Structure formats: structure tokens, C-alpha cells
Amino acid sequence: MKLKGWKDLPPGAVVTEAGSAAEFKTGSWRSFRPVWLAENCIQCLFCWMYCPDMSIKVKDGKRGEYDYDYCKGCGICALECPGKKGKKAIVMEEEGK
Amino acid sequence: MGKVVAVTGNEAVANALRQVNPDVCAAYPITPATDIMQRFTSFVSNGMVDTEMILVESEHSAMSACVGASAAGGRVITATSSQGLALMWEILFIASGSRMPIIMPVVNRALSAPLNIHGDHSDTMGARDSGWIQLYSENAQDAYDNTIQAFRIAEHLDIRLPVMVCLDGFIISHSIERIEYMEDEPVKKFVGEYKQVYPLLDVEHPVSYGPLILPDLYMEYKRAQHEVMTKASKVVLDVASDFEKISGRRYGLFESYRLDDADIALVILNSAAGTAKDVVDEFREKGIKAGLLKPRLFRPFPYGEVADALKSAKAVCVMDRADSFGGFGPLYMEIASAFMMNGNKPALINKIYGLGGRDFLPEHAETVLNELNDIVKGGKVKTHKEYIGVRE
Numbered sequence: 247m248k249l250k251g252w253k254d255l256p257p258g259a260v261v262t263e264a265g266s267a268a269e270f271k272t273g274s275w276r277s278f279r280p281v282w283l284a285e286n287c288i289q290c291l292f293c294w295m296y297c298p299d300m301s302i303k304v305k306d307g308k309r310g311e312y313d314y315d316y317c318k319g320c321g322i323c324a325l326e327c328p329g330k331k332g333k334k335a336i337v338m339e340e341e342g343k
Numbered sequence: 344m345g346k347v348v349a350v351t352g353n354e355a356v357a358n359a360l361r362q363v364n365p366d367v368c369a370a371y372p373i374t375p376a377t378d379i380m381q382r383f384t385s386f387v388s389n390g391m392v393d394t395e396m397i398l399v400e401s402e403h404s405a406m407s408a409c410v411g412a413s414a415a416g417g418r419v420i421t422a423t424s425s426q427g428l429a430l431m432w433e434i435l436f437i438a439s440g441s442r443m444p445i446i447m448p449v450v451n452r453a454l455s456a457p458l459n460i461h462g463d464h465s466d467t468m469g470a471r472d473s474g475w476i477q478l479y480s481e482n483a484q485d486a487y488d489n490t491i492q493a494f495r496i497a498e499h500l501d502i503r504l505p506v507m508v509c510l511d512g513f514i515i516s517h518s519i520e521r522i523e524y525m526e527d528e529p530v531k532k533f534v535g536e537y538k539q540v541y542p543l544l545d546v547e548h549p550v551s552y553g554p555l556i557l558p559d560l561y562m563e564y565k566r567a568q569h570e571v572m573t574k575a576s577k578v579v580l581d582v583a584s585d586f587e588k589i590s591g592r593r594y595g596l597f598e599s600y601r602l603d604d605a606d607i608a609l610v611i612l613n614s615a616a617g618t619a620k621d622v623v624d625e626f627r628e629k630g631i632k633a634g635l636l637k638p639r640l641f642r643p644f645p646y647g648e649v650a651d652a653l654k655s656a657k658a659v660c661v662m663d664r665a666d667s668f669g670g671f672g673p674l675y676m677e678i679a680s681a682f683m684m685n686g687n688k689p690a691l692i693n694k695i696y697g698l699g700g701r702d703f704l705p706e707h708a709e710t711v712l713n714e715l716n717d718i719v720k721g722g723k724v725k726t727h728k729e730y731i732g733v734r735e
Contacts, residue, residue, distance in 0.1 A: 252563040252570070257503060258442030259564055260541045261551035 272299065276319030278338040280312060287335035293323035345525040345590075352483040352515035355522055356422070356448045356508070357382035359490035361392055362530040365446070366417035366537075369397040369408035373427035374460045375512040376450040380422050394420075402427035406434035406445075413443035414552045416542025418494070420445070424512060425452035428466045432473070438505045439474030440568065441552055444497035444537075445505040447475075448490060451613070451664075452512040453699040461700020462512030464612060464665040467641075468673040474568060476506040476575055477642040479612050481598075484522040486510040488592060489639075491525075494534045495582040501574050503540070509641075511614040513700060529589045572643040579640050596645040598637040599652045601627060605634030607715035608656040610678050612638055612664065615696070615703040619662070622708035626716075633712055638674070650681040658690040658715040664697045671728055690718045693728040707732050 256262055287309070294302045294309055301317035303310050324336040350358070357379045360368075368387070370380040387396040397412075399405045405421050413419045423431065428449055438445050449467050453459040467477060476496060480486040486508060493506040510516060541550045556564060576596060583594040600620050602608060607626075611619050616637040626633035636652055638644075653659060661679075663672025670676070675693040682688060694711055697703045710731065718724055 249559055250563065252566040255560070255563055255567055257540070257567070257571075258440065258552070259554055259556055260441070261554050262541065262548075264549040266551075 271315045272318050273315045276314075276317060277341055278319040278321060279314070279341050280317065280319065280321065280323055280336050281339050282309075282312065283333075283335050283337065286330045286333045288328070288330050290328060292326045292328065293336060296322045296326045298322065345523050347521060347523050349519050349521055350483065351378070351517050351519050352480075352486050352510050353378035353450065353517065354382060355483045355487035355524075356490050356510070357386070358524060359487050359530070360420055361386045362525075362527050363418075363491065363494055363534050364392045364531070365394050365420045367395045367397065367409070367412035367419045368421060369399055369405045369412065369419075370421050371399050371402050371405045371423070371427065373402070373424045375452060375462075375516045376422045376424040376427070376448070378516065379448055379450070402430040403434060406431040406438065409445045410434060410438050410441065410443060413438070413445055413539075414441065414543045416539040416544050418498075418537040419443070420447065422448040422450070424450045425454055425460075425466045428470055429454060432470065435470055435473035435475060435505075437553070440564070442503040442571075443505055444494075444503050446490070446493045446497060446508070447505065448486070448508045448510065450512045450516045451509055459699040460512070462514050462614075462664075463698045463700065464509070464663075464673075465698075467507060467509045468665040468667075470507065471642060471673060474504065474572075475642065476502075476504055476572075476579075477640070478506065478508050479639055479641055480508060480510040480515065481613055481616050481637060482522075483510075483515055483518075483520040484592070485639075486515060487522060487524070488586065488590065488594065491530055491533065492579075492582050492586050492594070494537075495585070496575065496578055498537055499578045499582075500540070502571060502578050504571060504575070509613065514614045523590075523592075525590060533586065533589055575643050576640065576645050594639060596638075596640045596648055597652070598639065600635040600637065602634035602636060602652055603655065604632055605655055606632040606657050606719050607712060608634045608636060608653055608659045609662055609708065609711065610636045610638070610653075610659060610674060611662040612641070612674060615662065615664065618703055618705055619708040622705050622712060625709075626712050631712070631716055641677075644677045644681075646677070646681040646684050649678065650685040650687055653678075653681075653689070654685075654687055656689050658692075658718040660692045660694055660711050660715055662694050662696055662711070664695075666695050666698070675728070690715075690724050692718075692724055692726070695728070695730045696732055701732055703732070
């Protein structure tokens with residue numbers, strides 16, 4: 247995307263387009279990535295409830311894969327995950343490894 | 344035609360605000376500006392204006408409420424002084440950066456410590472870099488006229504910036520002077536109806552204010568803000584020209600007083616300029632070519648025009664009613680910059696006077712003009728910056 251020059255900006259940094267925050271892909275901030283292990287998941291949806299970035303996609307009442315475009319890697323989902331029989335359904339892995 | 348009245352500076356400013364009838368006013372009292380808002384709230388209570396009055400718990404909140412109301416789409420005012428302006432400091436930049444045409448009379452008062460309630464320019468000089476347009480007023484008439492013109496300047500579609508109208512605490516705010524009021528109708532017609540370009544309350548066209556702008560765009564916004572300021576001088580002159588048609592009173596970017604052939608000149612802001620002009624006349628009667636320049640528009644500062652107006656002067660003293668401790672006075676720095684731009688190099692000295700409401704007396708102007716005269720006659724500049732009217 248070509249960045250705008252100073253003559254093309256809306257006065258006072260007013261954002262004139264609704265819902266434009268969706269274009270800001272905050273996933274690039276992430277240094278740790280949550281990985282979902284479906285075999286340990288009991289579908290409690292705690293992760294969906296706690297995620298501050300709506301990065302856990304739910305379809306027909308069940309969670310699926312992460313939306314990594316917006317996941318900042320905060321790790322709250324992994325912390326809250328109760329898992330199954332002592333095994334977490336979400337684990338954090340370092341990016342780039 | 345209007346009518347001639349005997350009123351204080353604060354009363355005159357409050358009356359100008361009544362005539363404009365803004366949409367929203369958020370204010371918190373502080374001496375010596377309290378009187379403006381006290382009178383204005385009476386207008387609200389008595390149904391003389393339709394303004395939504397918001398009484399807040401601090402000046403920080405007052406300016407924050409003004410920012411919100413301005414974003415919503417209203418024509419917005421407040422007034423303050425000294426510590427109040429200092430407390431608003433953070434939000435001043437948000438108002439200008441968001442291009443909100445808020446109008447704020449500031450009754451100039453010294454800053455603590457030590458605590459002092461009287462007039463000097465430390466408060467508005469401290470807000471010099473906040474991105475607000477600043478107009479200075481010598482007397483109650485200037486303050487009244489500047490307040491009315493401020494709306495047209497601020498709301499001009501090429502500008503859309505907040506404006507401070509500065510007048511000296513007590514000397515002007517609380518002294519009764521003879522001034523000329525205009526009738527309500529011509530004032531209302533002059534300021535016209537205000538239309539915000541991106542009102543938050545227009546739910547058909549949703550907008551967001553105050554986004555996070557990172558290094559990839561921040562500098563472009565600041566460059567654009569600088570550009571707007573460069574256009575303000577012309578708008579100030581255009582508005583002054585329209586104002587002259589309805590009032591008969593002429594305003595410029597500054598006042599040139601007997602400068603055309605002046606050998607020595609004073610540069611001085613606000614009420615003290617009146618006193619100094621009398622002394623300039625006395626020197627002229629003695630055959631000494633003295634003159635005076637009184638800036639009206641301080642931000643943006645009209646460097647080229649000021650340097651040109653002072654071109655015949657061989658020695659100039661810039662009088663500051665505020666100090667930048669460890670530096671020159673703020674007005675001096677502007678005048679020195681102006682001379683650098685056009686290559687004109689008169690002897691230039693700086694005097695700090697009148698802090699905390701210390702009286703500026705004719706003999707102070709006389710001493711300074713004599714010093715300038717000595718410099719022109721071949722004497723040397725003894726000190727570049729000195730306090731005057733201060734006890735050893």
C-alpha cells in the first residue's frame with residue numbers, strides 16, 4: 247500500500263470510513279503464537295470469551311482455527327484453557343521456530 | 344451603528360460571546376478570567392443565549408469537554424487564565440491537532456510560584472507552541488473586536504484551528520474603559536452560522552476522532568498542520584477587512600506606530616503598548632525619531648511583515664512581559680528571527696518588564712528609548728537582556 251503524502255490527509259486525522267480498524271492487522275506484533283490442539287479441546291469456549299482481539303473463530307457453537315491476522319499472542323487463551331485430563335488444548339510457541 | 348458604553352474588558356468579552364451565541368461552553372473559574380464566564384453563565388440562566396453550559400471540575404476537564412463538543416459538531420467556547428491554561432496544556436494540543444475551532448479568551452496572568460494573580464504574559468507564552476492561533480489585545484475594545492473576529496478566523500474552512508484571544512489581567516480585564524459595542528444583528532451576520540465538516544453526531548456519516556498515528560504518518564499530519572498555520576495570516580487580514588466594513592475599526596497583523604522613518608523602536612504587546620505610545624510621542628516632540636510596533640497576531644508570527652515594518656530602525660528594544668529563564672524573552676526571539684530572515688541587523692536589546700502585574704510606567708519606556716538613542720549615537724549595547732522596573 248502506498249502511504250499518503252501530507253497534502254492528501256484528512257484534516258485533524260479524522261477517520262471518515264467506518265470499521266476501518268479491520269484493516270489494521272495487529273497479528274504482526276506477535277512474538278509467541280497460540281497453537282490449538284483439537285484432541286485436548288473440550289469446547290468450553292473459555293478462549294473465545296477471554297480473547298481481547300476476537301481472534302478465535304466460532305462456527306456452529308464450536309471453536310475452530312485462530313485468526314492470526316489479529317492475534318497479538320498475548321497468551322490469555324492458553325492460560326485460561328482448562329484442557330482435558332491435565333493436557334492443555336492451547337500451547338504458546340515462539341514465532342519463527 | 345453600535346453604542347458607546349463604559350465597561351470592563353471582561354464585560355466586553357462576555358458581551359461579544361453573548362452576541363455570537365455559541366452552542367456549547369465548558370468552563371471552570373479562575374481569577375481574573377472568572378468574571379467572563381460568570382457573566383456568560385448569567386446570560387445562559389436568563390435565556391439570553393441558547394448555549395449548553397457545562398460546569399466542570401477543572402480546566403483540564405473544561406478543555407476536554409470543549410474538544411468533545413467541538414467534535415460533536417458545536418461552536419464551542421471557554422475562557423481561562425494562568426494556572427487554568429497551564430492545566431489545559433495537554434488538551435490544547437489535541438484541540439489544535441484535531442483542527443477544532445474552539446474560541447478561548449485568555450486573561451493574561453502570571454504563573455506560580457510564587458503565587459500571583461496579576462497580569463503578565465507567562466501563561467499564553469507557555470502555550471505558544473500548542474498550535475493555537477493567538478491574538479493579543481491592547482485594550483477592552485481590541486479584546487471585544489478580537490473575540491468576534493476570532494470565530495471567523497477559527498472557522499474558516501482553510502483554517503479550522505482554535506484561537507486564543509489574549510488580554511491583560513486586571514489592567515484590561517477589570518478596568519472600565521469607553522468602548523463601542525456593535526448591535527447584535529450585524530455581529531450575528533458577521534460570524535454567520537457554523538457548520539462542522541465532520542460532526543460526530545452525524546450518524547449517517549460515521550467518523551472517528553483521535554486515532555493512533557504511528558511514525559509512518561505522524562510527521563505528515565504535523566507538516567499539514569504547519570501548512571494551515573502559514574495560511575492563517577491572510578485569513579486574519581481578510582476577516583479584519585470585513586470587520587472594518589461593519590465596525591469602522593481597522594486591524595492588521597500588528598500595529599505600526601510612527602515607524603516609517605523611525606531610528607529607534609520599541610516592540611511591545613498588549614496594554615503596555617498604550618503607555619509606550621504616549622512616550623514615543625514625547626520623544627517625537629523632542630525631535631527624536633521614535634516608533635513602536637505592537638504585535639496583534641503572535642501565532643502564526645508574521646516575520647516578514649514585522650521585519651519590513653521595522654526596516655528603518657537602527658536600534659530596537661523588544662519588551663517582554665514574560666521570561667524564558669536562561670533564554671531571551673519569547674517576543675525577542677521572534678523579532679531576532681524576523682531580522683535574520685531579511686538580513687536587517689539593527690542593534691537589538693531585550694527588556695523584561697511588568698512581571699506579576701508590576702506597573703509599566705512612562706519612565707520605564709523613557710529609560711529604554713534613551714538607551715536606544717545612545718546606541719544610535721554611537722554608544723555600545725551594554726546588556727542584551729535586562730530586567731527593568733526591578734529593585735536591586
